[in-house]
Amino acid sequence: AAGVIQSPRHLIKEKRETATLKCYPIPRHDTVYWYQQGPGQDPQFLISFYEKMQSDKGSIPDRFSAQQFSDYHSELNMSSLELGDSALYFCASSLGGSGANVLTFGAGSRLTVL
């Protein structure tokens, strides 16, 4: 079965550079979530989209932005990167925006900022 696809899997950037992460949700899933997981930390919710519209916002820095496109894939754009942005970034998708929904996660994109 198709899963949530994230790219790139690994990314190395310098401070103050920009980075873009991509996420392709499971077909027919209408909700996409982005989480950030620092080393040894719990996944922190960043932002979500339902039917291509931003639906909820968590602890996403102003330097970050995200959008969901007409084909339902989503991109997380990160600018003016800081050392503290080094983390594993997960995308997840679900069918519907209910709290009862199970999230299906991608394998994550590991960002290292030097």
Place this chain on the structure above:
Amino acid sequence: AQSVAQPEDQVNVAEGNPLTVKCTYSVSGNPYLFWYVQYPNRGLQFLLKYITGDNLVKGSYGFEAEFNKSQTSFHLKKPSALVSDSALYFCAVSSASGGSYIPTFGRGTSLIVHP
């Protein structure tokens, strides 16, 4: 704000013994509760969830969890641990009403099953 506490960073158990991974939660209204498992360099995988009804929930790979409303707990259990169960386990909560539908995760508990 909703939150999850997993009081143990690590749980060690011998293969064949029962295991318990603890989770307590705080949420507005009734909770939806989840357990996810994460293997190295992989995304979180769903194990089981509590929505409503029977307090004992059975999930994948022989895992089960018991919802206790009075203690606001949702501990993960398995009668007989396998070495292959060694992984990072995350408890999550979302709100059925009055709070956020976005799952909030705990810090995770590393389960180590010794042969």
